[in-house]
Amino acid sequence: MMVFTISLMLQWLAGLGLLASTRTRLPKSVILPLALLAGMFVHNVLFFAVDLLHLGFRDSTVMGAGVIATLLCNAWLPRVREFYAWLFSKPTFTLRMYDLVVLGYGVMVGYYVVWAAWYWPVTPFDAMAGIDLVAREAVSEGTINNRVFTDPSMAGMLSNQPFYAPFAMLMQVMYRIMGFAYGQVWLGIVAVATSWFFFGALRQFAHPLIASILWLLLILTPELLGYTYLLQTDYVNAAYLSIGVALLALGTKNNDSNAWWISAFMLGAACWSRTETVMLVAMGLIASVVVWKSSAFRGDRLKFLIGTATLSLLFFWLWNGMYVQWVLPVHPDTARELVGFDPSRFVSVLSDTMTNVVADTGLWGMAFILFAVGLVGNAIAKRSFGNAILLAWIVAVFLGLVLVGTIFSAAIVEQTLRRGMFKLIPLMFLYVAALPVVKDWSERLQSWENGRA
Amino acid sequence: MFFSLRALILTGVVTAFCLVLFNASLGDVNSYAKAYDSRIGFYAERIDTFARISSWKQRMLLRHVANSSIPTWIAENRRATDTILLPPKEYADQYMKADAVWTDPRIFTYMAGFQPVIAWADTSRRHLANAFIALEPRAITLARKGGSINLDSLMNEYQQAIVQRRTLGRGAQ
Numbered sequence: 103m104m105v106f107t108i109s110l111m112l113q114w115l116a117g118l119g120l121l122a123s124t125r126t127r128l129p130k131s132v133i134l135p136l137a138l139l140a141g142m143f144v145h146n147v148l149f150f151a152v153d154l155l156h157l158g159f160r161d162s163t164v165m166g167a168g169v170i171a172t173l174l175c176n177a178w179l180p181r182v183r184e185f186y187a188w189l190f191s192k193p194t195f196t197l198r199m200y201d202l203v204v205l206g207y208g209v210m211v212g213y214y215v216v217w218a219a220w221y222w223p224v225t226p227f228d229a230m231a232g233i234d235l236v237a238r239e240a241v242s243e244g245t246i247n248n249r250v251f252t253d254p255s256m257a258g259m260l261s262n263q264p265f266y267a268p269f270a271m272l273m274q275v276m277y278r279i280m281g282f283a284y285g286q287v288w289l290g291i292v293a294v295a296t297s298w299f300f301f302g303a304l305r306q307f308a309h310p311l312i313a314s315i316l317w318l319l320l321i322l323t324p325e326l327l328g329y330t331y332l333l334q335t336d337y338v339n340a341a342y343l344s345i346g347v348a349l350l351a352l353g354t355k356n357n358d359s360n361a362w363w364i365s366a367f368m369l370g371a372a373c374w375s376r377t378e379t380v381m382l383v384a385m386g387l388i389a390s391v392v393v394w395k396s397s398a399f400r401g402d403r404l405k406f407l408i409g410t411a412t413l414s415l416l417f418f419w420l421w422n423g424m425y426v427q428w429v430l431p432v433h434p435d436t437a438r439e440l441v442g443f444d445p446s447r448f449v450s451v452l453s454d455t456m457t458n459v460v461a462d463t464g465l466w467g468m469a470f471i472l473f474a475v476g477l478v479g480n481a482i483a484k485r486s487f488g489n490a491i492l493l494a495w496i497v498a499v500f501l502g503l504v505l506v507g508t509i510f511s512a513a514i515v516e517q518t519l520r521r522g523m524f525k526l527i528p529l530m531f532l533y534v535a536a537l538p539v540v541k542d543w544s545e546r547l548q549s550w551e552n553g554r555a
Numbered sequence: 556m557f558f559s560l561r562a563l564i565l566t567g568v569v570t571a572f573c574l575v576l577f578n579a580s581l582g583d584v585n586s587y588a589k590a591y592d593s594r595i596g597f598y599a600e601r602i603d604t605f606a607r608i609s610s611w612k613q614r615m616l617l618r619h620v621a622n623s624s625i626p627t628w629i630a631e632n633r634r635a636t637d638t639i640l641l642p643p644k645e646y647a648d649q650y651m652k653a654d655a656v657w658t659d660p661r662i663f664t665y666m667a668g669f670q671p672v673i674a675w676a677d678t679s680r681r682h683l684a685n686a687f688i689a690l691e692p693r694a695i696t697l698a699r700k701g702g703s704i705n706l707d708s709l710m711n712e713y714q715q716a717i718v719q720r721r722t723l724g725r726g727a728q
Contacts, residue, residue, distance in 0.1 A: 227656055
């Protein structure tokens with residue numbers, strides 16, 4: 103428990119240091135969960151470096167990687183001092199009476215999510231046959247390159263699960279070393295931090311009451327809620343990608359391009375958690391270029407595009423290009439799963455996705471309905487499509503997922519694409535919160551609440 | 556302002572919204588209540604009962620049932636010289652309520668650690684096996700050459716299970 107507590111603190115400090123170094127200034131309700139998630143990622147990558155350097159996985163290397171992550175991220179002293187002075191200045195959060203009700207429910211859900219992640223063993227087939235199988239053996243042998251990849255009983259039987267992008271697998275290794283029998287508690291922590299982030303982010307766009315209602319709908323989204331304690335790579339991937347895009351939107355709204363650095367970093371982290379994300383990020387970047395138009399396509403925007411592309415490709419390459427190809431003795435047969443682009447298959451996957459996945463309110467509750475109604479309603483009332491950058495990324499990620507379903511035979515609509523939709527859910531709620539029509543309601547509600555109407 | 560009549564009204568609205576969202580199924584209209592109940596409410600009601608099950612092994616068994624107990628039993632009861640052929644999933648499925656995922660060597664290893672096993676699909680190494688798994692309702696036997704179980708009949712049962720599943724699959728289509 104000691105290693106866990108210290109590691110968690112180190113991750114938080116590393117994340118805060120990273121935000122300090124990039125001069126990110128956002129509300130503290132956004133900064134604090136963001137720092138934890140960013141720190142988890144830095145710790146994760148440095149723990150991967152432990153394996154590259156053949157230092158062995160054990161509690162001392164978990165702690166050592168955490169300490170180095172913290173020191174590295176807090177090395178830019180003038181910026182770090184300035185940031186902590188700002189962070190520890192008087193808080194500006196105004197608590198309203200109804201916030202207590204919303205937070206009460208939110209904390210209750212968070213408690214049971216973390217409890218379930220701690221209590222239950224790993225159950226999804228993909229995790230038992232892949233990331234957690236590799237993680238368990240990595241704990242006993244001290245390296246990712248272990249017997250799973252060499253034992254005769256596994257020869258020809260590995261499929262692609264053990265080769266999944268390493269974020270979740272390395273978290274399993276760390277948490278098993280920390281003493282958690284099933285490892286997956288980190289997933290509950292990621293879920294709590296992600297929910298906390300969107301609690302703050304939604305309030306940046308809409309009145310706290312509207313934001314609270316949207317937030318409750320977000321955290322209770324049926325399918326998303328289930329995967330907050332079921333070990334898969336999809337929830338963590340969705341968390342990092344959606345937060346990356348949310349930061350891009352927040353930075354744009356606040357005219358603060360410093361937030362874009364951390365956005366690029368979180369999008370890179372998403373590529374470290376699921377391999378196909380690199381395609382989705384590429385499509386998102388193309389969509390950004392279209393939205394920003396070539397005349398305004400300069401300066402910070404160009405830096406963001408180059409930074410995101412570089413980080414995403416780097417984290418994609420580190421695992422898929424370097425480790426899997428050069429270090430592991432066996433490789434997944436990805437080429438066999440690539441079926442090439444076929445327009446008729448694209449239409450068929452799109453149609454299946456719409457009818458079997460998107461239209462299922464049992465999976466997504468009101469998420470898609472609210473998004474569609476908001477989009478159309480706002481277009482009629484305000485003659486605009488709302489927050490262009492959020493909409494562009496939502497469309498790009500959706501089409502990207504359909505494209506993945508088209509060109510990879512292993513990507514099944516009802517499985518892979520269904521869980522791929524996790525990325526869209528927070529973004530759709532954020533998009534609704536940012537609609538001009540909701541802004542009008544927010545202003546009216548604020549006036550009424552303040553007794554001016 | 557924290558306390559005001561308007562703040563109280565808004566709190567009432569939010570409370571009513573939460574109560575409906577979390578509790579009222581309204582047939583199939585409110586999928587949130589149903590999802591909350593099956594994902595969180597179920598555990599919340601029984602957390603004391605669950606908390607009494609403190610053994611990690613017991614929780615594993617509680618969740619995975621035969622997919623955990625069969626590999627563990629095989630690992631504990633095999634002889635040092637045994638190389639075990641895992642049966643096809645179709646055969647094991649006949650004796651289990653849950654999906655017999657333990658027949659996949661990755662899941663077998665996840666449950667019981669590395670053991671000398673050969674997957675049914677591994678046709679190039681199948682001939683190296685000298686121990687075989689025979690299932691009956693609520694019973695499991697490790698069959699070896701010269702034992703009471705006829706190995707040819709067992710292999711025939713394996714094959715028949717596969718054929719039967721294929722036929723059923725075609726029928727379902």
